Amino acid sequence: MTAGLTLREMYHTVRSMGKAGLVRFLLVYVGLLGIVIPLQVNIPEVSIMIFGLLPLYIAGPAGVDAFAGERDRSTLETLLASPISPGRLLAGKLSFCAGFALLASWIAMGAFSLVSALSGRPLPGPAPYLAALALGVLTAVLSGLAGMSVSLNARSARSSQQWYSLVLVAVAVGLPLLVSRVIPHIPPGVRTAVVSAFDAGWVSAGSLGVAAVLILAIAALGMRLAVRMRRLWVLNGG
Amino acid sequence: MTQAAVAIEGLHVRYGRIMALDGLDMRVPAGGVTGLLGRNGAGKTTTIRAILGLVRPREGEIRVLDSPPSRTTRARTSVLFAEHGLVPEMTLMENLVCWGMINSLGLAEARSRAEAVLHTLGTLHSAAAPVRELSSGNRRLAGIARAFMLPRDLVLLDEPTASLDPVRAEEIRAGIRELAGHSAVLLSTHNLVEAEELCDRVVIIHNGRRLAGGTPEELSEPGDVHLVRTESGTALFRGQRHRPDGKGFVRLDSGVSAADTLAELLREGNRVVEFRPERKSLSQTFLELAEEES
Numbered sequence: 001m002t003a004g005l006t007l008r009e010m011y012h013t014v015r016s017m018g019k020a021g022l023v024r025f026l027l028v029y030v031g032l033l034g035i036v037i038p039l040q041v042n043i044p045e046v047s048i049m050i051f052g053l054l055p056l057y058i059a060g061p062a063g064v065d066a067f068a069g070e071r072d073r074s075t076l077e078t079l080l081a082s083p084i085s086p087g088r089l090l091a092g093k094l095s096f097c098a099g100f101a102l103l104a105s106w107i108a109m110g111a112f113s114l115v116s117a118l119s120g121r122p123l124p125g126p127a128p129y130l131a132a133l134a135l136g137v138l139t140a141v142l143s144g145l146a147g148m149s150v151s152l153n154a155r156s157a158r159s160s161q162q163w164y165s166l167v168l169v170a171v172a173v174g175l176p177l178l179v180s181r182v183i184p185h186i187p188p189g190v191r192t193a194v195v196s197a198f199d200a201g202w203v204s205a206g207s208l209g210v211a212a213v214l215i216l217a218i219a220a221l222g223m224r225l226a227v228r229m230r231r232l233w234v235l236n237g238g
Numbered sequence: 239m240t241q242a243a244v245a246i247e248g249l250h251v252r253y254g255r256i257m258a259l260d261g262l263d264m265r266v267p268a269g270g271v272t273g274l275l276g277r278n279g280a281g282k283t284t285t286i287r288a289i290l291g292l293v294r295p296r297e298g299e300i301r302v303l304d305s306p307p308s309r310t311t312r313a314r315t316s317v318l319f320a321e322h323g324l325v326p327e328m329t330l331m332e333n334l335v336c337w338g339m340i341n342s343l344g345l346a347e348a349r350s351r352a353e354a355v356l357h358t359l360g361t362l363h364s365a366a367a368p369v370r371e372l373s374s375g376n377r378r379l380a381g382i383a384r385a386f387m388l389p390r391d392l393v394l395l396d397e398p399t400a401s402l403d404p405v406r407a408e409e410i411r412a413g414i415r416e417l418a419g420h421s422a423v424l425l426s427t428h429n430l431v432e433a434e435e436l437c438d439r440v441v442i443i444h445n446g447r448r449l450a451g452g453t454p455e456e457l458s459e460p461g462d463v464h465l466v467r468t469e470s471g472t473a474l475f476r477g478q479r480h481r482p483d484g485k486g487f488v489r490l491d492s493g494v495s496a497a498d499t500l501a502e503l504l505r506e507g508n509r510v511v512e513f514r515p516e517r518k519s520l521s522q523t524f525l526e527l528a529e530e531e532s
Contacts, residue, residue, distance in 0.1 A: 004339025004348075008325065011336065015327040015368065078323025078384075081290045082340050083313035236253045236293040 001084050005092025006099070013062070013100065025104070029054070034108025035115050044116070044124040051109040052135030059101035059140045060164060063147020066093045067232065068160035077235070086229035090148070090222075097144030098137070105136050127202035138214040145221045152228055241268045242301075243392045243422035244289055249298035251284050251446075258284040260446035261298070266392075271418045273437035273454075274426040275524055281446040282426040283320070286394045289424070290317060303391055313341075316390040318398055322381030326370035330356070330380050333369060337384050355387045359413075374401045382410060386417065393417055396426045411436055430521040434458075442524055444531045450523070458518045463491050464499050467512040474506045489516065 017025060033054060038047035070076035079089075109132065116123050147164055154160030183191070198206030244266035251259040259281045266272045276282050287293045288300055291307030302311040324333040331352055338348025356362040361379055364372060369380055378401050385393065398414065399407040414436060417423055427433050433440055434454045441451040450457060465487040466473050473480045473488040480488045492499040496515045503510055518526075 001340050001342055004336050004341075004343075007339060008328070008332075008336035011328045011332045012325050015329075015332075073326060074321040075323055075325055077287075077292065077319055077321070078317070079340075080292055081312060081315070081317045081319075082337075083309045083342070084340055085309060233292060234294050235287060236251060236258070 001088045002092040002095065005084065005089065006095045009062075009093060009096035010100070013096070026107075029058070029104050030108045030111050033057075034111045038112045039115065039119075039121070044122050045128045047112065048109070048124045048128045048132045049135065051105050051112070052132040053139055054105040054108060055098070055101035055136050055140035056143045057101075058104050059097045060143035060147040060168070061161070062097040062100055063093070063144045063149075064151050064154075064160045064164045065157055066097070066148045067151045068154040068157040069151070071155070072157045076232075080233055080235075086232070087226060089232075090226060090229055093148060094141065094144050097147065098140040101140040101144065102136055105140070106133075131202045131207065134211065138211065138218065142214060142218050142221065145218065145225060149221060149225050149228075152225065152232070242266060243268045243303055244424065245299075245301045246285070246288070247299045249288060249300055250296045251281075251288055251293050252296055253284075258293075258446055259288065259295075259298075262443065262446055263448050264441045264443075264451065266422050266424050267439065268391075268422050269418065269420075270438035271414060271423045271425055271436050273433040273440040274424055274443065275428075275430065275433055275440055275520075276443040277528055280443045282443065283396060284446070285443070286317065286319070286396060286424070286426060289392075289394060290315065311392075314391045315394065316385045316388060316392070317394040318381050318385035318396060320396050320400075322369070322377050322384070324369045324377075324380055324384060327368055329366050329368055330361070330372070330383070331365040333380070334384060334387060338387060341388055343388075351387050352383075355383045359383050359386075359409075375403060375406060378402055379406065379410075382413075386413065389420075391421055393421050393423045394426075395423065397428065398425070399427075399429065399432060407432075430519070430524055434520040440520065442527055444528060449527045449531060454520050457523045458520055462493050462495075463489060463516040464496055465489055465512075465514050465516050466503060466508070466510060469509040469511055473503065473508050475503060475508075476506075487512075 014022070033050065038050050041047045041050075067076065070079060084092075113123060146167065150164045150167060151160045154163055186194075194206070197209065198204050200206075242265045244264070246262055246264045249259050249262045250257065262281065262285065264285070274282050274285060284293060288295060289302055289307060290312060291302075300307060303314055305311055324330070328336075331349075334352035334355070335345065335348045338351055339345060343351065353362065353365075356365055359379055359382065361376065361383065364376055364380070369377060372380060378398075382398055385395065385398075395414070399410050402410060411432065414423060414425065418438075425433070425437060437454060439451065439453055440457055442449045442457075467482070467486050468488070471482050471486065473482075473490070475488075475490055475492075480490065482488045490499060492502070494502075496513075500510070500513050503513070
């Protein structure tokens with residue numbers, strides 16, 4: 001069931017984009033984000049982390065269409081009439097959002113590595129690569145869930161996109177503001193301890209802490225979504 | 239009593255302030271075709287949704303294949319809504335294969351079932367075309383292919399032959415008749431001629447309530463109107479001479495039984511060639527009931 005739904009999402013995305021759309025997608029994500037921008041950053045360890053964040057820009061927008069798009073295409077009711085469970089529906093949609101984002105990110109990462117090697121630039125070691133891969137998985141799942149969460153409540157794909165953009169702006173602007181407000185109130189000893197938690201390198205208490213926070217966020221969002229998914233089956237709103 | 243595929247008792251379903259089903263009672267027997275007739279907004283689609291467990295009733299009971307509607311009953315049910323339910327950008331074959339896989343088939347089996355149903359419906363040539371590029375009739379046919387692709391105990395069809403040409407419509411009706419041999423079919427339609435031809439039983443609903451139900455013959459019970467053909471063409475009845483219609487029959491609204499009407503005609507010296515009570519069409523019954531309720 002889940003595989004059928006994931007395959008359906010893939011076909012739908014590929015057919016909707018068309019050949020020209022796929023070429024544009026590869027040019028932007030692989031060419032610009034995967035090669036040009038990372039090569040402008042001269043620290044390979046920083047460049048490689050771009051690929052850990054790249055899925056944010058792909059999985060979220062894909063998730064935004066998950067349910068609102070089905071409503072627009074009048075396919076949701078038929079899908080709900082199948083024996084698929086809420087959990088499998090969520091898993092099938094999420095597998096595509098995260099998988100598609102990771103695939104694009106890994107292709108871009110491969111292109112970056114190839115171009116770096118061919119141009120004689122230094123490549124990051126295995127640890128940064130692994131960290132970028134792990135971060136990519138977490139950001140893909142988190143942003144996919146966030147997009148789907150917005151999509152679940154939106155009346156149309158258009159309003160879903162608008163809401164998701166608002167959420168992104170709120171997070172992108174609000175989070176740095178919040179951090180800048182909070183940091184001065186943190187005792188200097190704690191601040192030093194937090195910074196030194198990252199001293200051990202890529203596998204440090206600090207980076208594991210960041211991963212733990214992301215995993216907790218995924219778990220919380222995933223559980224909330226799984227509960228709210230059941231409402232989809234009640235077309236008369238209870 | 240025939241075992242019911244669907245049993246609905248006193249079902250109330252509301253969308254906000256609108257009462258879509260207002261104490262609906264109906265049964266769909268385990269085999270054959272049951273027609274669900276009603277005007278726009280009568281509650282036909284809501285009834286189908288209720289059978290699938292897609293609306294939450296406020297009151298009443300509904301049992302589908304001996305259980306309350308659930309994922310288990312949905313696994314034994316197939317539905318064609320007014321919309322075809324296929325992703326327009328995907329090809330017909332991609333849609334059907336994915337639908338088969340969503341319904342627990344493996345990739346190879348889903349492909350083979352899809353090919354088989356498209357072959358049966360004579361639409362295999364459209365398999366590689368995106369659904370949005372198909373004509374409206376072929377899109378309807380694609381939806382039917384999806385609904386017929388998997389063997390099910392209960393099949394719910396909302397206006398299956400809408401936008402099909404007469405030849406295709408007849409083919410689909412033949413398919414529905416065949417389907418009814420091993421499944422219970424609930425057919426929601428506005429096409430009363432189709433309902434009369436296809437349905438073993440009919441339920442007429444209005445404003446979310448059942449108005450009437452029975453076989454099409456039961457619903458078109460003759461009344462006090464009789465048709466008579468005489469040697470002279472005209473008929474003398476209660477002192478008045480009545481002229482025939484285009485088919486040579488004189489229509490008499492006698493207000494009494496067929497036997498008494500015939501006796502009166504003979505008494506008045508008519509030489510009767512043919513005499514029969516007028517049978518109402520399902521369409522007439524439906525219109526009369528709808529008018530009474532309105």
